[in-house]
Amino acid sequence: MYPTAYLDYLIYFHVERDYFECHEVLEEYWKEHDPKNRSSHWVGLIQVAVGLYHHRRGNINGASRMYDKAINILKKNKDALSKLGINGSELEKRLLAQKKIAATSNHTFVDIDLPVEKEEVFQACQKRCEQLGVNWKFHHDIHEDIIHKHTRRDRSDIILERTRKLALRNKQNPK
Numbered sequence: 052m053y054p055t056a057y058l059d060y061l062i063y064f065h066v067e068r069d070y071f072e073c074h075e076v077l078e079e080y081w082k083e084h085d086p087k088n089r090s091s092h093w094v095g096l097i098q099v100a101v102g103l104y105h106h107r108r109g110n111i112n113g114a115s116r117m118y119d120k121a122i123n124i125l126k127k128n129k130d131a132l133s134k135l136g137i138n139g140s141e142l143e144k145r146l147l148a149q150k151k152i153a154a155t156s157n158h159t160f161v162d163i164d165l166p167v168e169k170e171e172v173f174q175a176c177q178k179r180c181e182q183l184g185v186n187w188k189f190h191h192d193i194h195e196d197i198i199h200k201h202t203r204r205d206r207s208d209i210i211l212e213r214t215r216k217l218a219l220r221n222k223q224n225p226k
Contacts, residue, residue: 056080058179073100092131095124118150136169
């Protein structure tokens with residue numbers, strides 16, 4: 052009933068607090084299903100994760116911009132969020148509170164939970180967790196590699212794909 056990518060997003064979000072992977076998994080889904088719709092609820096949820104990732108790493112300006120963008124998109128997509136079991140009005144309140152926290156002088160970061168209100172979403176997440184061999188509970192110890200994932204990950208496959216696409220473009224459009 053729910054896309055596997057969405058369930059994986061929720062698991063990364065609530066269990067591992069790996070906002071980078073939230074972004075990755077949902078962006079891939081969005082690009083496969085609705086890539087031209089930049090005001091999609093998927094984009095809004097991606098921006099929530101990116102905002103939290105920036106906030107946790109101390110990039111307050113980036114976090115604030117992402118929170119604003121997410122709020123603007125998600126306001127327009129409350130029906131789609133509701134179908135996913137998310138209370139859009141409550142999510143907006145939580146993002147505004149995060150933005151306020153980020154604006155404080157000490158830039159404190161606090162994880163948030165998405166306001167999922169449908170029991171069937173939790174059941175689907177628990178079933179997906181069983182498939183992945185993961186427990187549906189939050190681990191409080193966040194490893195530094197998750198916090199700084201984009202700077203520490205192996206990007207060789209991305210670089211190889213970009214090089215391949217560039218070579219293909221150059222072959223199609225020689226100078």
